[in-house]
Amino acid sequence: xxxxxxxxLAVVVLxxxxxxxxxxxxxxxxxxxxxxxxxxxxDTGFTxxxxxxxxxxxxxxxxLGAEILIPRKYADAKGASTYLPLYLTVKANPxxxxxxxFFKGNVGYNxxxxxxxxxxxxxxxxxxxxxxYYALAAGYELPLGLFFDLTYAIYNxxxxxxxxxxxxGNKGSSYSTLRLNAGIKL
Numbered sequence: 001x002x003x004x005x006x007x008x009l010a011v012v013v014l015x016x017x018x019x020x021x022x023x024x025x026x027x028x029x030x031x032x033x034x035x036x037x038x039x040x041x042x043d044t045g046f047t048x049x050x051x052x053x054x055x056x057x058x059x060x061x062x063x064l065g066a067e068i069l070i071p072r073k074y075a076d077a078k079g080a081s082t083y084l085p086l087y088l089t090v091k092a093n094p095x096x097x098x099x100x101x102f103f104k105g106n107v108g109y110n111x112x113x114x115x116x117x118x119x120x121x122x123x124x125x126x127x128x129x130x131x132x133y134y135a136l137a138a139g140y141e142l143p144l145g146l147f148f149d150l151t152y153a154i155y156n157x158x159x160x161x162x163x164x165x166x167x168x169g170n171k172g173s174s175y176s177t178l179r180l181n182a183g184i185k186l
């Protein structure tokens with residue numbers, strides 16, 4: 001009986017996957033800044049993302065996604081950061097006269113936030129842990145499944161630092177960026 005239930009569940013999952021859209025995208029991040037590190041500006045960086053979405057009703061999709069921000073350096077200091085958020089996404093095409101236009105929102109959690117070599121900014125050592133992730137986007141999807149969007153994203157995390165006197169401090173950190181994405185819907 002247990003095998004029959006597992007087989008039925010596998011059929012449902014596979015059938016649902018066949019009805020889903022798989023989106024692969026590459027983005028270029030501009031104008032990024034981290035507020036916990038003396039408001040440091042970040043260099044331009046790249047982001048790779050994947051999403052699997054399901055159409056609930058015409059013009060509305062929901063799904064899951066993940067992205068990785070390729071490590072990027074601080075513009076005016078030593079150090080680099082990367083983030084890996086997992087998120088829920090909602091995509092809507094509300095404008096009937098412009099069928100390719102869409103708006104999208106993401107909310108999730110950074111399961112990994114790494115920061116390297118920022119010790120000079122704290123007089124000791126420092127590291128990041130995960131936090132909430134939010135994003136809003138507007139874009140256009142071409143008929144062949146190619147799409148472009150402009151995304152504003154915020155990656156929250158917790159910064160832990162240990163200074164030379166072994167005093168531990170925790171501080172909320174936020175990396176915000178504006179990103180131009182290009183992708184394909186498979």
